[in-house]
Amino acid sequence: MATLSKPISDSARPRLPRVNRWKKSETWLFYLCISPWLIGFLIWTAGPMIYSFYLGLTSWDLFTAPRWVGLDNYKDIFTDNPDFWQSMKVTATYSFVSVPLSLVGALAIALLLNSKVRGIAFFRTIFYLPSVLPAIAVAVLWIWVFNPQYGILNLLLGLIGISGPSWLGDPHWALTALIFMSLWSLGGSMIIYLAGLKGISSTLYEAAELDGANKVQQLFRITIPQLTPTIFFNLILSIIGSFQVFTQAYAMTKGGPQQSTLFYMYYLFDMAFIKFRMGYASALAWILFAIILVFTLLVIRSSSLWVYYESETK
Amino acid sequence: MATQDVVEQKAVVIPRRGYMPRSKSARDLFGKIIAYTLLTLGSILILIPVFWMVSSALKPNSQIFLFPPQWIPNPIQWDNFVTAMTSLPFGTYFQNTMIIEVGSIVGTVLSCSVVAYGFARLNAPGRNFWFVVLLSTMMLPGVVTMIPVYLIFRQLGWVNTFLPLIVPNFFGSAFFIFLLRQFFMTIPRDFEEAARIDGANTWQVLTRIMLPLSKPALATVTIFTFMGVWNDFMGPLIYLNKPETYTLALGLNFFKGQYVSQWNLLMAASLVMMLPLVLLFFVAQKAFIEGITLTGVKG
Numbered sequence: 001m002a003t004l005s006k007p008i009s010d011s012a013r014p015r016l017p018r019v020n021r022w023k024k025s026e027t028w029l030f031y032l033c034i035s036p037w038l039i040g041f042l043i044w045t046a047g048p049m050i051y052s053f054y055l056g057l058t059s060w061d062l063f064t065a066p067r068w069v070g071l072d073n074y075k076d077i078f079t080d081n082p083d084f085w086q087s088m089k090v091t092a093t094y095s096f097v098s099v100p101l102s103l104v105g106a107l108a109i110a111l112l113l114n115s116k117v118r119g120i121a122f123f124r125t126i127f128y129l130p131s132v133l134p135a136i137a138v139a140v141l142w143i144w145v146f147n148p149q150y151g152i153l154n155l156l157l158g159l160i161g162i163s164g165p166s167w168l169g170d171p172h173w174a175l176t177a178l179i180f181m182s183l184w185s186l187g188g189s190m191i192i193y194l195a196g197l198k199g200i201s202s203t204l205y206e207a208a209e210l211d212g213a214n215k216v217q218q219l220f221r222i223t224i225p226q227l228t229p230t231i232f233f234n235l236i237l238s239i240i241g242s243f244q245v246f247t248q249a250y251a252m253t254k255g256g257p258q259q260s261t262l263f264y265m266y267y268l269f270d271m272a273f274i275k276f277r278m279g280y281a282s283a284l285a286w287i288l289f290a291i292i293l294v295f296t297l298l299v300i301r302s303s304s305l306w307v308y309y310e311s312e313t314k
Numbered sequence: 315m316a317t318q319d320v321v322e323q324k325a326v327v328i329p330r331r332g333y334m335p336r337s338k339s340a341r342d343l344f345g346k347i348i349a350y351t352l353l354t355l356g357s358i359l360i361l362i363p364v365f366w367m368v369s370s371a372l373k374p375n376s377q378i379f380l381f382p383p384q385w386i387p388n389p390i391q392w393d394n395f396v397t398a399m400t401s402l403p404f405g406t407y408f409q410n411t412m413i414i415e416v417g418s419i420v421g422t423v424l425s426c427s428v429v430a431y432g433f434a435r436l437n438a439p440g441r442n443f444w445f446v447v448l449l450s451t452m453m454l455p456g457v458v459t460m461i462p463v464y465l466i467f468r469q470l471g472w473v474n475t476f477l478p479l480i481v482p483n484f485f486g487s488a489f490f491i492f493l494l495r496q497f498f499m500t501i502p503r504d505f506e507e508a509a510r511i512d513g514a515n516t517w518q519v520l521t522r523i524m525l526p527l528s529k530p531a532l533a534t535v536t537i538f539t540f541m542g543v544w545n546d547f548m549g550p551l552i553y554l555n556k557p558e559t560y561t562l563a564l565g566l567n568f569f570k571g572q573y574v575s576q577w578n579l580l581m582a583a584s585l586v587m588m589l590p591l592v593l594l595f596f597v598a599q600k601a602f603i604e605g606i607t608l609t610g611v612k613g
Contacts, residue, residue: 026436029516033432034444036425040485045451048462055461109356115349125599126357132591132602134545136563137584140570141367144577150379152366184360191603215345236453244455247547251567265457272461273552282461289458296453 056283062276073283084284086259087267090175094263095242098179102186103234109186110193111223124194131187135247142181143168143252168253171260178248178261189234196230197223228307232299239295243288264288371395371581378577391578398582401573406558407565414479414561415543421483422490422539423532429486430494431520435506452488464552478553479546483539490535497531498524533601541591562587 031038056073060066077084113124130138145151146167154164167177204222213221224231249255249266256262268288272281370378371394373387399405433445467478505523514522525532550561560568566587573579595602 027438030432030436030438030441033436033516034429036484037429037448037486037488037491038444040425040482041447041451043466044463044482044485045454045459048459048466051462051465052458112349112353112356115345117346117349123353123357125596126360128602129592129595130360132541132595133588134547134563134566134591136545136547136566137587140566140580140584141363143570144370144581145363145366147577150381150383150577152362152383155383156362184363195603240453240455244457250551251547251570268457269548272464278461278465285457285461289455292455 052282052285055279056286058279060277060279062278066279069279073280074287077280077283077287083259083262083267087262087264090260090262091243091245091264093175094179094245095239098182099235099238099242101179102183102189102238103231105183106186106189106234107193107227107231110190110197111219113190113194114197124191128187128191130185133185136251138181138185139248139251142177142184146177146181169257171256171258174253174257174260178245178252181248189238192234193227193230196227200226225308229309232303232307236296236299239299240292243292243295367581367585370577371585373578375576375578394578394582395586398569398579399586401579402565402569403558404562404565404583404586407560407562410476410554410559411544411561411563414476415540417476417480418483418543419536419539421480421485422487423535425484425486426490426494426535427520427525427528427532430491430498431516431524433491434495434498435503448488448491452492460552467553473553474556474559475553476559479543479549490538493535494528494531497528501527530601530604533598534604537594537598537601540594544591 055066057068057070058066059069059073109127113120113127145153148154148164148166148169151167153167157164165173168174200223204226205218208218208222244265245263246265246269249261249263250269253261255266255270264284265288268281268284271277271284369385369387372390372392373384373394374389374391377384377387433441433448463478463482467473470477472478472481501524505527506519509519509523545563546561547563547567550564551567554560554564557568566583569583570580
């Protein structure tokens with residue numbers, strides 16, 4: 001892309017001694033242009049990351065001075081903290097169930113929406129809409145949907161003779177309910193798939209048709225391989241997102257009942273902004289960061305095995 | 315289109331490996347019926363909660379707890395919206411939200427377009443390095459910086475003001491910089507070159523050439539920023555602790571705590587909060603989808 005749009009006139013332009021100076025001033029101009037982001041990067045990202053790592057090695061309640069404790073926070077978290085392990089279990093369960101489900105679900109819907117039938121724009125709107133809605137309003141809506149006596153979910157289940165559990169009130173079902181709810185708004189990844197599908201060259205399908213490949217073969221031999229970069233992109237985004245679930249846990253269940261929805265982010269928020277244990281919470285933040293980093297790198301590393309990039313073969 | 319027809323005709327002429335030309339249209343029809351059925355079923359599943367919310371929002375509270383449920387409210391109680399909106403100072407919450415909206419949008423558009431221009435057009439040593447840094451910050455989970463950034467704002471005495479939610483936007487956001495940069499790259503350089511020959515400086519090139527040509531991308535940035543601020547829950551939750559500084563998101567959460575089991579009012583309030591985004595989505599659907607196409611996938 002960059003090479004394509006490189007100006008032809010660069011070489012055509014007569015070489016003046018001024019060119020060198022322009023080059024220098026262009027460098028200067030580049031850094032001037034990106035300076036808002038660069039400064040922002042230093043004060044809102046790089047600096048805080050270092051500071052946060054330091055804080056993780058202290059004990060600090062905001063009211064007295066931070067006290068250096070070395071690796072004690074980490075030691076305590078890993079060896080003496082059932083809440084941490086519970087929150088890990090909840091978050092991991094949520095990720096391992098909801099990420100594959102939403103990836104496959106969104107792909108299936110995108111494939112359906114990619115078929116050339118009339119009224120597709122209407123269906124696309126319906127499927128995408130839930131994912132633009134405010135999480136808090138969606139949370140309030142679903143509390144009502146999950147209401148054990150009067151919520152629509154149990155009313156509908158009642159119609160087919162199932163007496164539904166009390167969902168958010170039942171430690172065995174609360175997490176399932178939140179996973180179920182997350183599937184309602186998979187429109188975000190769906191629309192990314194749809195864009196990816198539109199990018200697949202129709203000549204591939206024409207060639208396949210000539211060779212007598214049926215639709216199923218086309219799906220597995222063309223569509224999915226061609227779509228792997230998009231799947232890869234969605235996978236990374238959903239992993240990062242699923243580890244940071246917060247609003248649902250805060251607004252719908254407060255981590256309960258019996259800690260069955262104690263999401264990591266909720267636990268961390270509670271430590272930092274309710275209990276004001278800033279050092280401890282910073283250590284928790286770094287652990288989560290490390291976990292997300294490991295998963296992201298694993299996905300990236302594995303990508304050469306399963307992600308197909310057109311440019312590599314040419 | 316024309317080439318496709320030719321190819322399809324050819325396919326009929328040269329059938330291979332059990333390829334049955336006669337059944338093709340039948341199979342297509344069958345596939346269409348299946349697609350429609352699945353899409354309709356899915357849409358119904360998606361819409362049931364929405365229907366349930368609208369229906370609840372229009373019922374008198376006495377009908378909320380009827381069994382079997384009354385699907386279509388009778389009488390329709392429009393008053394619920396008025397009651398819901400006046401039982402808490404939602405006007406103030408709306409005003410607060412809009413202050414943050416305006417500040418964030420102005421900050422984001424200004425900073426991101428300048429930075430994106432730098433990355434798209436200016437050559438300098440280190441450009442690729444910083445671009446990779448920019449892209450990797452997109453994947454950085456906010457959680458690592460959350461606490462120190464809070465401490466910075468606390469030190470500045472900005473807690474319980476809107477500044478922590480507005481000011482960072484003036485320093486650009488990786489996603490929008492990337493989006494705008496991608497868009498800028500598609501603008502032919504000739505326009506710019508012509509302007510430069512006429513003596514325009516970089517600022518003029520940016521404001522008179524690039525930005526007017528980038529209206530669709532800027533619309534996407536504006537809409538996404540608007541949506542981000544409108545939907546943000548954790549940010550206000552951390553920085554705004556006084557009820558008079560609440561945004562709509564916090565207000566709705568507060569309302570939920572105050573009006574437990576007044577489901578008609580809660581649904582009315584949620585609906586009011588969703589409505590602007592639904593309208594925005596219908597008006598600007600193209601900008602939404604184009605924005606995603608521009609950044610999401612590189613074919």
